[in-house]
Amino acid sequence: MERKMLNIKLxxxxxxxxxxxxxxxxxxxxxxxxxxxxxxxxxxxxxDNRWTKRCTEWQPRSGxxxxxxxEARWMDxxxxxxxxxxxxxxxxxxKWKTSAEGxxxxxxxxxxx
Numbered sequence: 298m299e300r301k302m303l304n305i306k307l308x309x310x311x312x313x314x315x316x317x318x319x320x321x322x323x324x325x326x327x328x329x330x331x332x333x334x335x336x337x338x339x340x341x342x343x344x345d346n347r348w349t350k351r352c353t354e355w356q357p358r359s360g361x362x363x364x365x366x367x368e369a370r371w372m373d374x375x376x377x378x379x380x381x382x383x384x385x386x387x388x389x390x391x392k393w394k395t396s397a398e399g400x401x402x403x404x405x406x407x408x409x410x
Contacts, residue, residue: 327401334397337375341387378403 303319305311317324343350353372372383378400379386387393 330401331397334375334393334400337372337383338387338390338393341384342390375400 303316305316316322340350340353376383379396386396
């Protein structure tokens with residue numbers, strides 16, 4: 298497979314979306330978010346008490362957090378996209394896989410605003 302050379306210069310001001318279409322390079326943000334969504338579904342479907350599931354559901358013993366703004370946790374954006382019952386929704390693989398595109402596009406839109 299031979300690739301064409303694109304003589305694109307910075308002064309051409311071509312959007313990165315157009316360049317990715319021409320070069321067929323995957324956007325790294327989309328790839329990472331797709332992998333995160335798949336991993337979240339995998340963790341939610343685990344039946345036994347593995348450490349990965351325990352770490353995902355872990356709550357601090359004190360029940361309190363610092364006064365400052367709380368840092369975003371790993372599953373906060375998944376919960377925001379899929380709702381508070383995301384683990385129950387992830388049990389159906391087909392539905393979980395189809396809802397991934399909305400989650401990924403949400404991150405793509407944020408990158409270009």
